[in-house]
Amino acid sequence: MGIEKPALRVALADNTVGAAEIAAVNEVLTSGWLSAGPVTRTFEEEFAEAMGVTDAVAVSSGTAALHLAMLALNLGPGDEVIVPSLSFVASAAMVALCGGTPVFADVLSAEEPTIAPAEVRRLLGPRTRAVVVMHYGGYPARTAEIADLARAHGAAVVEDAAHAPLVRSPEGTLGTIGDFGCFSFHATKNLTTGEGGMVLARRPEQLDLIRLKHSHHVTRTTWERAHTGGSDYDVNGIGLNYRPTEISSAIGRTQLARLAEDRAVRRRLVHRYRDLLRSVPEIGIPFARHVADSAFHLMAILLPAGLPRDAVVSRLRDEGVQTSVHYRPTHLFSAYREGPDPAERRLPVTERMAGRLLTLPLHARMTEDDVTHVVTVLTAAVRPAGRAETT
């Protein structure tokens, strides 16, 4: 059995790992030190500097980053955390894993599918400990407004910035506006280490706590013990092993250095999509009017209401175009559905748009011809037979 990727004309996502990453990995393997050490520390310092903050903790996944933020908040039974339903399940899952209750919030609109401040206002209560904002597709959520609401209630803001490394917004760099910034370096993300993540915290003592918790609260790391001769250490709390490897951190440093270049490609491709899709007005484009910085992580569209998504997906697949859906609403998954009666659903914007969402291919190895191919096939798939040629 080989390990080739599936044969597709245009894959949904791809990474830009190449010769530089291979050389960096070789260097780590040759050094003989594979677990977290100086390369990981340098990656943290470089990431923090690029983000304009003093420090960061590299971790083994975006999920680990979110879990550590919840642990730093000492979240437990009876505590509520407001989370957008239209997101990856990780944030709600980490709340639940800590014994807390995820309280699902609706998004603003199909044009701006990030958590709605009005929903946060509606859902904030005496048990609310935090609000999670997710920067969908790399576009800024309304973080400052939500942070004002949350802070008035003594609640923290956790930014799920898995899609949005190094995005400047008028409110600040995404991931540094709230109390915690959580990033993912999964293989499909903008900046990848295969699996990995990073955590930022506004308060230095919370980042210190996260650093301890990500490595079993041991007071001296394996690297420090190996390089100072002493083998003594204390354990001053309960933690986990969420450390990345030197191998992944070496990839991360290289990916960080090329992020701006990759982003320029993504930006150009998104503008190409928007230009071509302008002649298919029945398709909606979230964030179409967003002109400021974005990570351009996802090219999400809204299919015309009533059009069966599965048929469009299979038509695209037949033409070698891979698609996905970001996201199936979390509050409708069986593990999170509150009542047995689906009539209880109460997130109208999310529910109305969710069945129409489709994510088109977008990655820094794509060409403008690939975009043209995707839009051509998509146009034929959404229009009744014969009309595509005549319009």
Ligand SMILES: *Cc1c(COP(=O)(O)O)cnc(C)c1O
């Ligand atoms: C990928 C992702 C995560 C989780 O990151 P992992 O590194 O896969 O654990 C969390 N939230 C969002 C929005 C994501 O896209």
